[in-house]
Amino acid sequence: MADILIIDTDKDFAAHMAKDLSRHEIDTTYCNSIAKAIGLLHTGNYKAVILDEDLPEGKVLDYITAIRKIQPYPEVIVLSQNGDPNTAEQAVQNGAWDYITKPPSIHRIIAIINRVKEYHTERQAKCSPVSLRREGIIGNSRTLQSCLDKVAQASTSDTNVLITGNTGTGKELFAKAIHKNSAREKNPFVVVDCAALPDTLAENLLFGHERGAYTSADSSSVGLIKQADGGTLFLDEIGELPLAMQKVFLRVLEGRCFRPVGGVKEITSNFRLLAATNRDLEGMVSSKEFRQDLFYRLRGIHIQLPPLQTISEDINDLTCHFIRRHCQQLKIDSKGFSPDFLNALMLYEWPGNIRELINTIEQAISRAETETILYPRHLPRTIRAHIAKRELEKNAPKAVKKENKIADAANYPDLKTYRNEQTAGIEKRYLKDLIEITQGNIKQSCHISGLSRARLYALIKQHGITRISSR
Missing domain, CATH: 1.10.8.60 (Helicase, Ruva Protein; domain 3)
Structure with a gap:
């Protein structure tokens, strides 16, 4: 199985490079279009992709991110005929490993590939296998397995997780799987349905209240955020959270502390945050319906669940x-x-x-x-x-x-x-x-x-x- 995939419209150039790399015991294959490459990437186990900048199918920069999302997440080395500094900067920002001009020195290509291989070996050595309990998640498709890999990744840390997907794809089930596979599994898993939070009672439900905060508040009440102390707070349908509450919650997320309604002292809650939505949060950020700073806080790890049809x-x-x-x-x-x-x-x-x-x-x-x-x-x-x-x-x-x-x-x-x-x-x-x-x-x-x-x-x-x- 080849380690390296070359994507270049110049077949003679690609064939010549593949032959040179093979002489140095680097198993290489090549194709002349993104469409063919995507098929090869889904069936192969490539560590790196050498990508021609001048493909006729569109801006190559747009393909870097897509290629790097395909397991086992190959690195992308961009080849350019012109060597434009601005394009080089954009390529690296989009996730490219390196950006070099044509014709490249075969020794430089080999050195880059060897660094990529070393990086992959080191990363795999540091990532101990995670024994994942599926918690009712059924299926073995490649797409679903990719989602489960991210569940395994999320379960080993306290990083915020954003789960997106259409209605009915199982967002809460995946959130529970992350919680059950984490170090917090024996502590509470608290669900907040953001779509059902009444505007007038949202702060009361989230933060709780002290006795006497309202006329009818005969006793204090513990809010949902405090109930999640030591466990996981799952904000379902986060896209429905009103802008005013987004600002309030951002402050809580930054310090993990808040003040109950009618309270004087701030209290803390050591919760792990998971959020889910069926809405396009990036689009909502663009239209000023969702706070950009909160969006970036939520998206520590992003899991996109597939529609059943796919x-x-x-x-x-x-x-x-x-x-x-x-x-x-x-x-x-x-x-x-x-x-x-x-x-x-x-x-x-x-x-x-x-x-x-x-x-x-x-x-x-x-x-x-x-x-x-x-x-x-x-x-x-x-x-x-x-x-x-x-x-x-x-x-x-x-x-x-x-x-x-x-x-x-x-x-x-x-x-x-x-x-x-x-x-x-x-x-x-x-x-x-x-x-x-x-x-x-x-x-x-x-x-x-x-x-x-x-x-x-x-x-x-x-x-x-x-x-x-x-x-």
């Missing part, structure tokens, strides 16, 4: 887990599922992510009643209808091409005949799927298709489709 290879494991868990909760025998059931789950886009998948599986188990195997018919009708529509859109053009191969020009139909034949075929396939999905429910079929009852009946009769009811 890690479809994990759906099988997730499905098995949630079926088994729900059946245990119901105290019934665990159910199996057909290949078609899994295929349907893989085809769906999951806008609600894992939370929606859990709800869907629970509905399917409920619909299956005493049946031991889950089939597509047990899925919610909205999901089946969506899948049928996608499949029809995807397969219709292929079907037209496949069914209309002609032997010679003499048999080729006129446009009207051709159009009518194809329309009829598409209509029939659509209606058969529609009736199957709705289990013959005419009212629902009309709603999904947009057809009137009379028109739907006429088309069903025209195409000879059975299995309908008058519902």
Whole structure:
């Protein structure tokens, strides 16, 4: 497996450099585009990337950060034809290891690569393996594993962590995993739902109050921040925190001390901070909706959780887990599922992510009643209808091409005949799927298709489709 990847549009130059490096026992491969490089990086184990500044696919500076995020996080050495000092500065700021001009001295390249290898060896030696308890996180996709690596990294320190991702991707689950794998695991894990904090009571809930602070304050109250003393404070939906409270909380974060409402003395709380949001905080900083100083404080370690649609290879494991868990909760025998059931789950886009998948599986188990195997018919009708529509859109053009191969020009139909034949075929396939999905429910079929009852009946009769009811 190669250690070094060269990305350069000049194939002769790249091949020559790779050959020179190989003579010095540095295993090297090369390609001529970012697109090809990304594929190689995802399947390889490269320690360094030698990147031509003059690629036609855009500004190379934009690709440095993206390359360095791919495991095992290779270093980037930028090659420049012009050697512009400003570009060199920007490249290093973007994370480049070095910036050198063409044609480079092979001895200089070798020296740089050897330093990179030494750095990687030293870093791996200092990073003792972390035995990570997943705490209910399911999946083995490369993307998810990258997130788990960051959980392991976060669990060995007290650095602030920002977890971002769409609704339903499991942000709180990852926050709990960090807490449970940290030295604070035996102390409290306190959740603050920033979206549910009332403006008038926010300080009271966070900081607590002393007796007599309000007319009805007959006794003192410990706030959520103090409750997290020695443990972890998890600010869920931090993007919903009002600007005024952002300023107040920033002061608490800087000193880990605060004054309860109605209090005179400041009290301290030794908490570790985790925060999560489904909003674009960088965009909110730009639009002055979120404080820049607080944003940088939060983002000590950043974990970006993937949408379920992008890690479809994990759906099988997730499905098995949630079926088994729900059946245990119901105290019934665990159910199996057909290949078609899994295929349907893989085809769906999951806008609600894992939370929606859990709800869907629970509905399917409920619909299956005493049946031991889950089939597509047990899925919610909205999901089946969506899948049928996608499949029809995807397969219709292929079907037209496949069914209309002609032997010679003499048999080729006129446009009207051709159009009518194809329309009829598409209509029939659509209606058969529609009736199957709705289990013959005419009212629902009309709603999904947009057809009137009379028109739907006429088309069903025209195409000879059975299995309908008058519902």
